[in-house]
Amino acid sequence: MAHYKVANSKSEEFRRYLEKSGVPDTLTKVLVALYEEPEKPNSAPDFLKHHLGAATPENPEIESLRLELAEVKEKYEAVVEENKNLKTKLAQYEPLQEEKRAK
Incomplete structure (x- = not known):
């Protein structure tokens, strides 16, 4: 028992x-x-x-796609940051060009 x-x-x-x-x-x-x-x-x-x-089961291709996606996201973030910086620089020069046109 x-x-x-x-x-x-x-x-x-x-x-x-x-x-x-x-x-x-x-x-x-x-x-x-x-x-x-x-x-x-x-x-x-x-x-x-x-x-x-x-x-x-995990396909080996899935892991390579994940890595590629991570790389692309990183590059995308870098391009967005560069675009933001270039827009800031451009904004500094645009008022000068408008002043020249007014003259």
């Missing part, structure tokens, strides 16, 4: 862990989404994997 209580205790501890982590709620939401899907997918496990975020 003591062996049964130990197993039950571990099971109860694991159940509390899952509930604290939100696993039952997440699984319920995904299963409800599958239930409400008008056209049932060919593969229910694939549907579940996709909606749980484990559809496909």
Whole structure:
């Protein structure tokens, strides 16, 4: 009988862990989404994997695209800053040109 209580205790501890982590709620939401899907997918496990975020392993191309995106964002920020500086410099010279035209 003591062996049964130990197993039950571990099971109860694991159940509390899952509930604290939100696993039952997440699984319920995904299963409800599958239930409400008008056209049932060919593969229910694939549907579940996709909606749980484990559809496909990281593609090596994705990492290279992330790096490229980071580089492009950095260059974009540099160009925006340069544009801002050039506009400031231009604004200093524009009033001088307007004065020359007035003469």
